[in-house]
Amino acid sequence: MNTSEESSPLSDSDSGDTPMATQRGLFRAGDDPDPRFTLANERTFLSWIRTALAFVAGGIAVEAFTQDLFPVTVRQGLAVILLLLGMLLAGGAAVRWVRVENAMRTHRALPIPLIVPIISIVSALAAGALALVIALAV
Amino acid sequence: MSHPPEGASHQDPGLQPERTTLAWIRTMLALLVTSSLFLRWADVHGLIAVTPFLVCLLVSLLIHLSQRTRHQRASRGIRDERINANPRAVGTLALASITISALGLLVVLIG
Numbered sequence: 665m666n667t668s669e670e671s672s673p674l675s676d677s678d679s680g681d682t683p684m685a686t687q688r689g690l691f692r693a694g695d696d697p698d699p700r701f702t703l704a705n706e707r708t709f710l711s712w713i714r715t716a717l718a719f720v721a722g723g724i725a726v727e728a729f730t731q732d733l734f735p736v737t738v739r740q741g742l743a744v745i746l747l748l749l750g751m752l753l754a755g756g757a758a759v760r761w762v763r764v765e766n767a768m769r770t771h772r773a774l775p776i777p778l779i780v781p782i783i784s785i786v787s788a789l790a791a792g793a794l795a796l797v798i799a800l801a802v
Numbered sequence: 803m804s805h806p807p808e809g810a811s812h813q814d815p816g817l818q819p820e821r822t823t824l825a826w827i828r829t830m831l832a833l834l835v836t837s838s839l840f841l842r843w844a845d846v847h848g849l850i851a852v853t854p855f856l857v858c859l860l861v862s863l864l865i866h867l868s869q870r871t872r873h874q875r876a877s878r879g880i881r882d883e884r885i886n887a888n889p890r891a892v893g894t895l896a897l898a899s900i901t902i903s904a905l906g907l908l909v910v911l912i913g
Contacts, residue, residue, distance in 0.1 A: 690889050699885035703818045703876060707825040709892055713899055717832040720903045724839045727910050728846050740910055747907045754899035761892050 690762060694769030705764050712757035712779075719750035738797060742790075749786065753779065812880035819876035823869060829895070830865045833858045836902065847909050854905035861898045 723746030730739055756779050763775045812819060837858030843851040868891075879885025 691887070696884045699876075699879040699883060700814065700816060700818050702879075702885050702887050703822045706888065706892070707822055710825040710829045710895075713895055714829055714832040716899050716903070717829075717836050720899075720906055721836045721839050723903075723910070724836070724843055724906055728839075728843045731846075743910045744907060747903050747910065751900050751903035751907070754896050754903065757899075758892055758896035762889070765887050 691769055692766050694766075694771070697765075697768035701768055702765070705761060705768070708764075709757050709761040712760065713754060715783075716750045716753035716757065719746050719753060723747035723750060733801070734797065742794075745790070749783075753783075812877040814880045819873055819880060822876055823873045826865055826869060826872065830862045833862045833865075837862070840906070843909065850909055850912075854902050854909070857898065857902055857905065861895070861902075864894075 723743045726746060727739060727743035733739075734742070760775070760777055760779075766772075767774050837855050840851050840855040840858065844855070872891075876885065
């Protein structure tokens with residue numbers, strides 16, 4: 665048995681027949697889904713993480729690079745909102761991953777991601793607020 | 803690219819193992835970009851910004867080190883038609899992302 669298999673927390677779990685304790689607790693009993701669906705679920709999770717990181721990067725950028733454009737409170741407020749959203753997205757991504765994995769195992773319909781309409785609305789509001797602030801500052 | 807690992811070739815025409823590996827690489831890149839922004843933040847907020855920068859780097863390194871194993875597992879999973887899901891990787895990455903944004907919030911609020 666290759667001893668490096670379990671060393672990194674980010675490498676895959678054992679691919680033998682016995683599921684790991686975390687999986688037994690995390691997933692309801694059911695059938696193993698098609699491995700392609702498990703991989704697709706993982707890729708979707710990674711896409712959401714990258715989206716979360718983009719919000720975090722946006723929060724940092726607003727805070728660090730708009731010193732002269734906005735008053736302090738606006739700048740900090742925007743940065744906090746973006747960073748909070750990034751945090752929520754990262755957590756939501758993991759929750760979504762578990763729910764989808766369970767749905768696949770128990771042959772149920774996949775859960776609708778609640779985050780999509782929320783992000784759309786928040787992004788539209790943020791863009792509108794930004795436009796307003798810039799228009800008022802001119 | 804180097805030769806594929808022995809015994810891990812698969813028949814999936816959808817190239818799922820490759821696409822999943824690429825997805826991890828893109829995530830690692832996103833982490834590196836975010837880390838460099840934190841470093842730029844150090845100009846404004848000082849050394850406290852170095853902590854999230856280091857966390858980003860550490861997670862990127864962990865992802866990089868586990869890439870080969872991950873690809874081998876995915877290939878074997880396709881070939882054997884079953885694969886274990888990977889809650890440890892998912893949990894670690896989600897927790898790391900949450901920590902990074904929390905550190906960022908901390909810097910904004912007290913900086």
